Amino acid sequence: xxxxxxxxxxxxxxxxxxxxxxxxxxxxxxxxxxxxxxxxxxxxxxxxxxxxxxxxxxxxxxxxxxxxxxxxxxxxxxxxxxxxxxxxxxxxxxxxx
Amino acid sequence: xxxxxxxxxxxxxxxxxxxxxxxxxxxxxxxxxxxxxxxxxxxxxxxxxxxxxxxxxxxxxxxxxxxxxxxxxxxxxxxxxxxxxxxxxxxxxxxxxxxxxxxxxxxxxxxxxxxxxxxxxxxxxxxxxxxxxxxxxxxxxxxxxxxxxxxxxxxxxxxxxxxxxxxxxxxxxxxxxxxxxxxxxxxxxxxxxxxxxxxxxxxxxxxxxxxxxxxxxxxxxxxxxxxxxxxxxxxxxxxxxxxxxxxxxxxxxxxxxxxxxxxxxxxxxxxxxxxxxxxxxxxxxxxxxxxxxxxxxxxxxxxxxxxxxxxxxxxxxxxxxxxxxxxxxxxxxxxxxxx
Numbered sequence: 088x089x090x091x092x093x094x095x096x097x098x099x100x101x102x103x104x105x106x107x108x109x110x111x112x113x114x115x116x117x118x119x120x121x122x123x124x125x126x127x128x129x130x131x132x133x134x135x136x137x138x139x140x141x142x143x144x145x146x147x148x149x150x151x152x153x154x155x156x157x158x159x160x161x162x163x164x165x166x167x168x169x170x171x172x173x174x175x176x177x178x179x180x181x182x183x184x
Numbered sequence: 185x186x187x188x189x190x191x192x193x194x195x196x197x198x199x200x201x202x203x204x205x206x207x208x209x210x211x212x213x214x215x216x217x218x219x220x221x222x223x224x225x226x227x228x229x230x231x232x233x234x235x236x237x238x239x240x241x242x243x244x245x246x247x248x249x250x251x252x253x254x255x256x257x258x259x260x261x262x263x264x265x266x267x268x269x270x271x272x273x274x275x276x277x278x279x280x281x282x283x284x285x286x287x288x289x290x291x292x293x294x295x296x297x298x299x300x301x302x303x304x305x306x307x308x309x310x311x312x313x314x315x316x317x318x319x320x321x322x323x324x325x326x327x328x329x330x331x332x333x334x335x336x337x338x339x340x341x342x343x344x345x346x347x348x349x350x351x352x353x354x355x356x357x358x359x360x361x362x363x364x365x366x367x368x369x370x371x372x373x374x375x376x377x378x379x380x381x382x383x384x385x386x387x388x389x390x391x392x393x394x395x396x397x398x399x400x401x402x403x404x405x406x407x408x409x410x411x412x413x414x415x416x417x418x419x420x421x422x423x424x425x426x427x428x429x430x431x432x433x434x435x436x437x438x439x440x441x442x443x444x445x446x447x448x449x450x451x452x453x454x455x456x457x458x459x460x461x462x463x464x465x466x467x468x469x470x471x472x473x474x475x476x477x478x479x480x481x482x483x484x485x486x487x488x489x490x491x492x493x494x495x496x497x498x499x500x501x502x503x504x505x506x507x508x509x510x511x512x513x514x515x516x517x518x519x520x521x522x523x
Contacts, residue, residue, distance in 0.1 A: 129203075129207075130206055130207075131202060131203050131206040131207070133195075133199040133202070133203070137195075154216075154218075157216060158215065158216065161214045161215065161216060162213070164214070165211070165212060165213045165214060168206065168211065168212065169211045172206075172209075172211065
């Protein structure tokens, strides 16, 4: 039988992958931010956020309920908006290029 | 700032709030509950008006978390501010500083007699009105500039400092050499032109709370003086209007520990105006010191029955002396001392 330590090691490994994926995701958001700035598009696009949440729920096979997935993704979207805002500030945008 | 949406607020309504927050520069944290959605907004600007969001469709409540004042806030100087008033007198430190004297300066004899007795009892500052903002234009309005000279002479003779009220910015140059602390009365607490003018002088200001002003409004008035350059502001609780008519005003003792927490500025209490009744002055003075006041402003008259203003709330000199003796017992219990 696996011990608590075994499960915790497994969690640590998953967390490592989560952090990597979240950062990869935020790099995508930053790229989008640059393009929104160039195309003069608004930072907040509710229709797109709705789509992201719907995708997450559609992909959900449990055991987490859809509401839990929604709450977690709302936080991910909050941070993505923040990253995009940073990328859309002209000063930061120029530094990147 | 936190925006709480109504139960059943539509997605469109929530989106509209997020959209507005985002365009103003806030980072939004959305949290969808079973029935209610809560939006947390971070990166608030000081000049922000929350009412804009209270009026949006679907919004139930908006709660401001940051304070609208900065320089007056405790966070600006967490250890508290000590203001030097004279050679050996500072307020905001361990010593509780008492200012005492008549409501109005009436004659050389009167102000000298009061100065001699309050100095003997341990007061450090002589108070006295030269320009009196009275509720009725037909009552005694003060002796004006002449009173300031009398105050200064009486104070110098007895080793006291002087605090007196400034009514208008035009009086400041004439008052500067005569007083050690410029007082802003309750009625002028929101005279922002006067407050800005006081921000440009190099002299401590005693700012009284307006009789219908909230603590936040008092701190914003202090912010006016400080943001104009003068950081030596002493706040004063002097009673507020309530439904109670027994006393002239209701002395808000709770304001003392609240202001101590919200601000680094010294806070004093004026139980004379706070109650308007002579026999209630000493109990409230004791309460104020016990609550943590950095000082007191107390009206003392050598002949209260014949005072030209506020005789009913002025202590007799021996009552003041008795009060000071009591304060010397109370102050050490809360880590302070009284001269």
